Amino acid sequence: MTVGLEQYIAVSAALFAIGFFGVLRRKNTLVIYMCLELMLNACNLGLIAFSRYHGGMSGSVFVFFTITVAAAEVAVGLAIIVALFRKRQTVQVPDLNALKN
Amino acid sequence: MPTDTLNSLGEIAATNTWGAIYPEMILGCLALFLLVLEVVLPKFAHGAIPRIAILGQILLLGYIVVFDPSGCCNGVAFGGMIELSGTGQALRIFFLLASIFVSYLAMVSFENKTLARVEYFAITLVVTGALSLMAMANHFVMLFVALETATVGFYVLVSYFRQNVLSLEAGLKYLIMGALSSAILLFGIVLLYGAASNPALAGSSEDAMNFQNLRAFLEANPTDSLAIIGMLLVISGVAFKIGAFPFQIWIPDVYQGAPVSTTAFLAVSSKAAGFAVLLTLVKTFAPLSSVLVPVLTGIAALTILFGNFAALTQRNLKRLIGLSGVSHAGFLLIGVIAAQAVPQATNWVLFYLFAYLLGSMAVFAVFAHLPKVWDSDLELDDLGDMAKRNGFLGIALAIGIGSLAGIPPLAGFIGKFLIFVAAFKAELYVLLGVGIVGVVISIYYYFGVIKAAFFEVWRFTDEDEEAEAAPALPGATLTGLGKLTIVVAIAGSVVLGFFQGPLGSWLSGQ
Numbered sequence: 001m002t003v004g005l006e007q008y009i010a011v012s013a014a015l016f017a018i019g020f021f022g023v024l025r026r027k028n029t030l031v032i033y034m035c036l037e038l039m040l041n042a043c044n045l046g047l048i049a050f051s052r053y054h055g056g057m058s059g060s061v062f063v064f065f066t067i068t069v070a071a072a073e074v075a076v077g078l079a080i081i082v083a084l085f086r087k088r089q090t091v092q093v094p095d096l097n098a099l100k101n
Numbered sequence: 102m103p104t105d106t107l108n109s110l111g112e113i114a115a116t117n118t119w120g121a122i123y124p125e126m127i128l129g130c131l132a133l134f135l136l137v138l139e140v141v142l143p144k145f146a147h148g149a150i151p152r153i154a155i156l157g158q159i160l161l162l163g164y165i166v167v168f169d170p171s172g173c174c175n176g177v178a179f180g181g182m183i184e185l186s187g188t189g190q191a192l193r194i195f196f197l198l199a200s201i202f203v204s205y206l207a208m209v210s211f212e213n214k215t216l217a218r219v220e221y222f223a224i225t226l227v228v229t230g231a232l233s234l235m236a237m238a239n240h241f242v243m244l245f246v247a248l249e250t251a252t253v254g255f256y257v258l259v260s261y262f263r264q265n266v267l268s269l270e271a272g273l274k275y276l277i278m279g280a281l282s283s284a285i286l287l288f289g290i291v292l293l294y295g296a297a298s299n300p301a302l303a304g305s306s307e308d309a310m311n312f313q314n315l316r317a318f319l320e321a322n323p324t325d326s327l328a329i330i331g332m333l334l335v336i337s338g339v340a341f342k343i344g345a346f347p348f349q350i351w352i353p354d355v356y357q358g359a360p361v362s363t364t365a366f367l368a369v370s371s372k373a374a375g376f377a378v379l380l381t382l383v384k385t386f387a388p389l390s391s392v393l394v395p396v397l398t399g400i401a402a403l404t405i406l407f408g409n410f411a412a413l414t415q416r417n418l419k420r421l422i423g424l425s426g427v428s429h430a431g432f433l434l435i436g437v438i439a440a441q442a443v444p445q446a447t448n449w450v451l452f453y454l455f456a457y458l459l460g461s462m463a464v465f466a467v468f469a470h471l472p473k474v475w476d477s478d479l480e481l482d483d484l485g486d487m488a489k490r491n492g493f494l495g496i497a498l499a500i501g502i503g504s505l506a507g508i509p510p511l512a513g514f515i516g517k518f519l520i521f522v523a524a525f526k527a528e529l530y531v532l533l534g535v536g537i538v539g540v541v542i543s544i545y546y547y548f549g550v551i552k553a554a555f556f557e558v559w560r561f562t563d564e565d566e567e568a569e570a571a572p573a574l575p576g577a578t579l580t581g582l583g584k585l586t587i588v589v590a591i592a593g594s595v596v597l598g599f600f601q602g603p604l605g606s607w608l609s610g611q
Contacts, residue, residue, distance in 0.1 A: 009295070012291075019284070020281075020284075020285075023277065033277075036284060040283075040287065050298060058307065058308050059291075059294055062245075066287060069246065076256045077280070080260050080273055084266075084270065087266050099270055099357055
């Protein structure tokens, strides 16, 4: 069996779905954060696969932008998580309920 | 290297009209200049930096309004990355005006706190520039990068009060929700790109993320399922940003926890940028409107109903304004849907945004002046006969809330009226009905705020308690600059209620 575009897109969609349900279901903020990164990387894989098989460069170039954006998000996001941990000594989502509903 | 490649690169380079985006470049330079000032100036002079930021923005806004009100040129630039248009120019002025108010609110609410200040103003400037580029985006790469520049800035602005757990928690929630919505948007872009770059299909293009190329592809293949899923994901990502149902879950928490200036920034600028993107995308996705319009109609109706019903029971002021903002997003969505059939509705959406800006800023300015250590704790009862303690703030609150509620003759009334006219012309009778029901419900809670400010709060008190309850809230202190800012906001709301002519003709002349 040869690996074609469909297989790449299936993997990309599966990674995206794993990340998405991870964000919704997991309780640890750091794990949620990893799931968010997984979703972005699923998008990168999809972009590269489409770009390679459809023969255009714009998808490959876009990946550089998304990687940069993801790095910026991690830098800010981890800083917020660390600051919150210093205040509350926890990063578990069920404990972060100071904002009342 | 083949010469035709070089030639086409040269053609693209020739479209880099840097002069056309001078406001954004000036905003970026001003932000860097503020950071330099912080290093160069002695400690005691740091108080001047926020004033320099505001002054710089006022000068830039003044220059654009007086000398360049309709933009230098129309059409695509930067190799199809951005599209310069009158709508873009109007939104650019909108974002600048909003960021002046936001900077002022930040100056007020940081006064009694010990924290780094200069960065807030620098980030506000960068985010404003990014939002204005986002409104002009004509390519998914540009859209995504501008959106993320703004969103990452917002993460910092939301969690800016590092000593306050509520602010940090709001920051974390906004971070997770914002990153999630960006990832959904990005996956939608991937699918659209995959569909539209497929050389086996008619109308495909190598540069498939360009909106014109994408639209040409969608016109040739209006039933492509990959493209339809991609479109729905992209619309979901944008719906997160504007806080439309069912993606509004983050709004109350984040609006409550964030510093009041950031809440205003999110409520006004971020939402407006989302609608600017939505207006562009609806045009791009027009060939798929048989799917898109029912989806948007459902979202709009549920957004109006949810926002208004959820706001009914709120006691926390910032949550209440946040949820009322959800219903405003619903009204704006009606305008966006109507704009497909009635072209002028685009201008009416812009008018509504300007009215919403002035009304919200008056309300948030009052909140910023209420004496509380952390503004996330502001409750309805804290307004307790505020009108007696400070009549000026009372009137400002009444006019701001009145304009948001859509009480004639204020600007908000005209905004809602125009949206309803658009819905009527576009024959969206169901949405028109839902919108009118929404307005009726909203008057109940808006008047709750006014009632709390103008009438004595009934408190269950013994005599002992009464003695300590009465002087607990000192009157708010207002500087001359503060009065001027609030006067600008409320005067705008009143004047736009009576004379829509100048703004209207400027918007429609674009």
